[in-house]
Amino acid sequence: xxxxxxxGYSLLAGLVLALSLAHSPASAQVEILExxxxxxxxxxxxxxxxxxxxxxxxxxxxxxxFTAMLLKRGAGKWDRKAIDERLDQRGAxxxxxxxxxxxxxxxxxxxxxxxxxxDLLRAVVLEPSFPTAQVQSGKQDQLEAINAVKNxxxxxxxxxxxxxxxxxxxxxxxxxxxxxxxxxxxxxDVVEFYNTRYTRDNVTVGIGGDYGTDGxxxxxxxxxxxxxxxxxxxxxxxxxxxxxxxxVLIVEKRGLDQGQINIGHPLSIHRKDATYxxxxxxxxxxxxxxxxxxxxxxxxxxDRGLTYGAYSYIEYFPYPYRTGAEILPMMNIxxxxxxxxxxxxxxxxxxxxxxxxxxxxxxxxxxxxVDKRRFASVKTYSKNKxxxxxxxxxxxxxxxxxxxxxxxxxxxxxxxxxxxxxxxxDTNAVMRAVLDPDDLAIVVTVPxxxxxxxxxxxxxxSVEYQGNIDPAPLTTEDGQAKGLDLKLSEESIVxxxxxxxxx
Amino acid sequence: xxxxxxxxxxxxxxxxxxxxLTGAVEASELSLPIEQQALxxxxxxxxxxxxxxxxxxxxxxxxxxxxxxxxxxxTGLAHIFEHLxxxxxxxxxxxxxxxxxTGAENNADTSDDRTRYFESAKAEFLDKIMEVEADRFRGLNxxxxxxxxxxxPVRQERExxxxxxxxxxxxxxxxxxxxTVHTYKHDTIGTKDDIIKMQYEDAYNFYNTFYQPRHIFxxxxxDFDRAKALARLETLFGGDWGRKAYEGYATPPxxxxxxxxxxxxxxxxxxxxxxxxxxxxYHIPAFSLRDSNFCALELTENLLFLDxxxxxxxxxxxxxxxxxxxxxxGARRGKDPALFYFMATLRQGxxxxxxxxxxxxxxxxxxxxxxxxxxxxxxxxxxxxxxxNTLYGLDRAGDxxxxxxxxxxxxxxxQTLNKLIDCYRGVTPKDIQRVVxxxxxxxxxxxxxxxxxxxxxxxxxxxxx
Numbered sequence: 001x002x003x004x005x006x007x008g009y010s011l012l013a014g015l016v017l018a019l020s021l022a023h024s025p026a027s028a029q030v031e032i033l034e035x036x037x038x039x040x041x042x043x044x045x046x047x048x049x050x051x052x053x054x055x056x057x058x059x060x061x062x063x064x065x066f067t068a069m070l071l072k073r074g075a076g077k078w079d080r081k082a083i084d085e086r087l088d089q090r091g092a093x094x095x096x097x098x099x100x101x102x103x104x105x106x107x108x109x110x111x112x113x114x115x116x117x118x119d120l121l122r123a124v125v126l127e128p129s130f131p132t133a134q135v136q137s138g139k140q141d142q143l144e145a146i147n148a149v150k151n152x153x154x155x156x157x158x159x160x161x162x163x164x165x166x167x168x169x170x171x172x173x174x175x176x177x178x179x180x181x182x183x184x185x186x187x188x189d190v191v192e193f194y195n196t197r198y199t200r201d202n203v204t205v206g207i208g209g210d211y212g213t214d215g216x217x218x219x220x221x222x223x224x225x226x227x228x229x230x231x232x233x234x235x236x237x238x239x240x241x242x243x244x245x246x247x248v249l250i251v252e253k254r255g256l257d258q259g260q261i262n263i264g265h266p267l268s269i270h271r272k273d274a275t276y277x278x279x280x281x282x283x284x285x286x287x288x289x290x291x292x293x294x295x296x297x298x299x300x301x302x303d304r305g306l307t308y309g310a311y312s313y314i315e316y317f318p319y320p321y322r323t324g325a326e327i328l329p330m331m332n333i334x335x336x337x338x339x340x341x342x343x344x345x346x347x348x349x350x351x352x353x354x355x356x357x358x359x360x361x362x363x364x365x366x367x368x369x370v371d372k373r374r375f376a377s378v379k380t381y382s383k384n385k386x387x388x389x390x391x392x393x394x395x396x397x398x399x400x401x402x403x404x405x406x407x408x409x410x411x412x413x414x415x416x417x418x419x420x421x422x423x424x425x426d427t428n429a430v431m432r433a434v435l436d437p438d439d440l441a442i443v444v445t446v447p448x449x450x451x452x453x454x455x456x457x458x459x460x461x462s463v464e465y466q467g468n469i470d471p472a473p474l475t476t477e478d479g480q481a482k483g484l485d486l487k488l489s490e491e492s493i494v495x496x497x498x499x500x501x502x503x
Numbered sequence: 504x505x506x507x508x509x510x511x512x513x514x515x516x517x518x519x520x521x522x523x524l525t526g527a528v529e530a531s532e533l534s535l536p537i538e539q540q541a542l543x544x545x546x547x548x549x550x551x552x553x554x555x556x557x558x559x560x561x562x563x564x565x566x567x568x569x570x571x572x573x574x575x576x577x578t579g580l581a582h583i584f585e586h587l588x589x590x591x592x593x594x595x596x597x598x599x600x601x602x603x604x605t606g607a608e609n610n611a612d613t614s615d616d617r618t619r620y621f622e623s624a625k626a627e628f629l630d631k632i633m634e635v636e637a638d639r640f641r642g643l644n645x646x647x648x649x650x651x652x653x654x655x656p657v658r659q660e661r662e663x664x665x666x667x668x669x670x671x672x673x674x675x676x677x678x679x680x681x682x683t684v685h686t687y688k689h690d691t692i693g694t695k696d697d698i699i700k701m702q703y704e705d706a707y708n709f710y711n712t713f714y715q716p717r718h719i720f721x722x723x724x725x726d727f728d729r730a731k732a733l734a735r736l737e738t739l740f741g742g743d744w745g746r747k748a749y750e751g752y753a754t755p756p757x758x759x760x761x762x763x764x765x766x767x768x769x770x771x772x773x774x775x776x777x778x779x780x781x782x783x784x785y786h787i788p789a790f791s792l793r794d795s796n797f798c799a800l801e802l803t804e805n806l807l808f809l810d811x812x813x814x815x816x817x818x819x820x821x822x823x824x825x826x827x828x829x830x831x832x833g834a835r836r837g838k839d840p841a842l843f844y845f846m847a848t849l850r851q852g853x854x855x856x857x858x859x860x861x862x863x864x865x866x867x868x869x870x871x872x873x874x875x876x877x878x879x880x881x882x883x884x885x886x887x888x889x890x891x892n893t894l895y896g897l898d899r900a901g902d903x904x905x906x907x908x909x910x911x912x913x914x915x916x917x918q919t920l921n922k923l924i925d926c927y928r929g930v931t932p933k934d935i936q937r938v939v940x941x942x943x944x945x946x947x948x949x950x951x952x953x954x955x956x957x958x959x960x961x962x963x964x965x966x967x968x
Contacts (some may be wrong), residue, residue: 305655
């Protein structure tokens with residue numbers, strides 16, 4: 001079976017090559033975006049390759065990630081040891097990560113080391129050697145990456161949400177793939193994937209910081225990357241899954257005292273749409289990330305102490321601690337198909353109540369609309385906060401690369417003006433148009449799935465407050481949350497173990 | 504235009520021009536235009552103006568963290584106060600609402616040595632930020648309801664970072680093992696028992712003692728007018744705050760006696776899928792630039808843990824005992840003698856014998872560094888990485904303010920950031936040998952291991968305890 005899939009992929013790759021060669025304009029050059037800051041002393045690269053996990057061949061899930069991982073393990077005249085040595089010697093960094101729709105290669109160095117660093121970067125992107133020994137050891141490393149997701153409760157919750165919402169599509173699997181697919185990788189798979197996806201049409205080179213004003217480096221980049229094969233590779237349209245009714249995925253992870261709650265559904269709009277700005281304000285109003293601005297944070301955390309955080313999003317937002325960015329999203333995580341999502345976490349015994357409470361707050365906001373005065377404040381907050389999304393040259397460059405995914409012109413420079421024009425009526429209208437409390441995916445991680453399923457199916461929920469919280473002022477709303485009809489049936493609830501998400 | 508970036512560039516430009524083929528940075532010292540003034544009540548204000556930045560960052564440091572929780576059974580107070588400070592005042596019942604229209608990026612964090620409150624925003628909002636910040640420092644609405652309501656989120660934060668996180672959990676155990684009397688023994692979040700038993704009066708005493716001018720300093724960096732800001736701060740933060748320190752906090756943390764022999768502990772995690780972990784801590788001196796010891800320890804960190812370092816290559820690539828990126832650590836910058844960490848995350852399914860093999864590799868790496876001077880190229884590599892990372896971290900107003908403030912906590916010298924690179928540059932191979940053979944030695948070491956749960960291991964852990 002694996003061999004057949006492999007052969008099928010090879011044939012497809014050959015077909016794509018033949019078709020695209022026939023349609024390629026001979027004069028096309030690699031696209032280069034620049035964000036210069038003279039005299040800064042530090043230069044950086046962000047190279048986007050349209051080689052995302054959605055492009056993984058069937059049965060080879062995780063191949064884009066594997067290919068990206070191997071880039072640095074042998075390229076040009078250097079082996080892995082020499083590459084690591086040259087980077088470390090210069091205090092430089094070079095890494096790659098994979099999103100649904102692209103691979104992002106990110107590098108940084110002191111300007112003084114730019115010539116040597118660029119030589120290395122060029123080799124890594126354009127002349128990877130994919131040594132056989134590294135393919136073997138790399139498979140073990142990618143299996144460890146799968147384990148790392150399983151062991152990280154926040155990552156696991158978010159991956160499970162995507163897995164559930166996009167089941168049966170090219171977005172279902174995690175970028176790190178599945179255990180069986182990773183075990184099946186061969187060097188030939190990697191070479192074919194690289195040859196198919198790392199083409200001139202598929203690459204956008206972003207360079208920023210202090211890289212010189214004479215244009216020589218940019219010319220060199222243009223010449224070097226121009227040697228990539230000219231070939232337009234069909235880019236599959238991102239899936240827009242249909243979600244009917246409320247469906248629940250319960251992921252069982254034994255030993256947990258605290259469970260993750262993700263509630264949401266695919267969105268029908270994104271950045272380029274006129275209704276994006278009013279919806280952006282709505283998401284801030286309901287659950288601005290890591291602030292007390294949102295309604296969720298007030299109700300779930302401030303009033304009840306049930307959680308440390310309760311937020312809502314209209315764009316993919318992986319838990320950002322490991323990047324050091326606590327409030328802003330990671331750079332270059334764009335997706336042209338986005339989800340509305342509410343995220344919180346609480347003690348295992350309070351998950352049922354907390355998810356009902358979060359759902360109640362969402363339903364109320366959509367039904368009743370925003371408070372006009374509060375809305376004005378949140379809108380101004382959203383507008384003035386936007387400076388941080390463009391605070392550094394690297395963030396500005398990243399935003400321009402995101403424009404490529406979203407098909408937006410220059411989103412960064414125009415968004416504050418768009419926000420300024422948003423009215424409460426706009427926000428209420430778009431919430432009612434695109435947010436749907438009846439068609440929802442609810443994904444929770446719990447220590448005992450069967451018990452939790454039974455809890456969900458029985459009417460009502462209970463809550464156990466910690467500390468000396470006075471429940472009296474909360475009684476009315478608690479009653480509403482406890483009595484909220486989840487509209488679930490036996491058939492609408494699926495239980496999976498952690499391993500099943502990656503098999 | 505100016506000033507910080509121009510001077511930073513000057514440093515960089517010099518550094519750039521003199522980089523050798525092997526990448527050594529031989530530039531003159533970093534020279535950021537950091538200034539320091541004092542308000543009438545003694546609050547130190549450290550400023551760095553840079554009009555090229557699109558934002559300004561305002562950060563208030565309270566010179567108290569979990570290190571200062573010297574009363575038995577009263578851990579976690581510094582941290583809960585970080586939470587309580589968001590509970591509003593009479594004038595501004597909601598802190599976040601008071602600043603909402605500014606769009607300020609605001610938050611706070613607590614460590615062993617300090618608590619930090621920070622806001623960054625467009626320059627036009629600095630005045631509002633300072634006013635709201637001063638208001639909560641002087642008039643916090645600190646009542647029992649606020650206190651009670653905040654205990655839940657703190658519990659949840661602990662559940663997330665410690666009780667359901669094997670790395671956080673083992674780090675807490677390592678500190679508990681490595682220290683016998685000093686308050687670095689407990690983690691900043693506080694012990695589970697202490698959080699549950701925490702009383703309003705305990706928090707009140709901590710607040711009155713440490714949230715007053717003599718324990719506070721302010722850092723402002725980015726796009727702002729220094730003279731105007733200082734004048735405004737005198738109005739907002741100046742004068743006597745009228746708080747009486749609680750006598751229980753008059754005694755500083757007990758000094759940790761020298762460790763006489765290596766220590767060891769074992770924990771069994773609550774699930775079967777977590778990979779084995781090995782954490783070690785070696786006692787090292789407090790942060791200081793008075794001699795080369797601490798900078799030598801920081802460069803030792805790079806000699807041990809960079810991707811191309813012999814230890815990293817051996818463990819992750821040759822022996823394949825740890826996960827990719829699964830070996831790391833380094834010297835913690837502490838007000839008091841702290842720890843040099845080794846943190847290894849083994850591959851899934853690794854056995855106890857693999858933990859021993861990792862330990863042997865670490866010990867052998869330390870012996871190599873102690874017995875033979877490190878080569879010039881290796882030392883340059885370690886140095887270049889530290890210098891580059893110091894510079895990479897000066898991109899945003901918030902990062903600049905934080906870098907300056909974190910070092911001031913440790914040295915009470917606002918220019919410490921400017922002196923760091925010179926310090927790294929002064930480290931010699933002999934310094935590396937000296938600090939490794941003095942501090943990173945077995946008798947100075949505490950080792951904690953964590954294994955996934957199996958029935959057999961459950962029993963072994965109980966025996967070990």
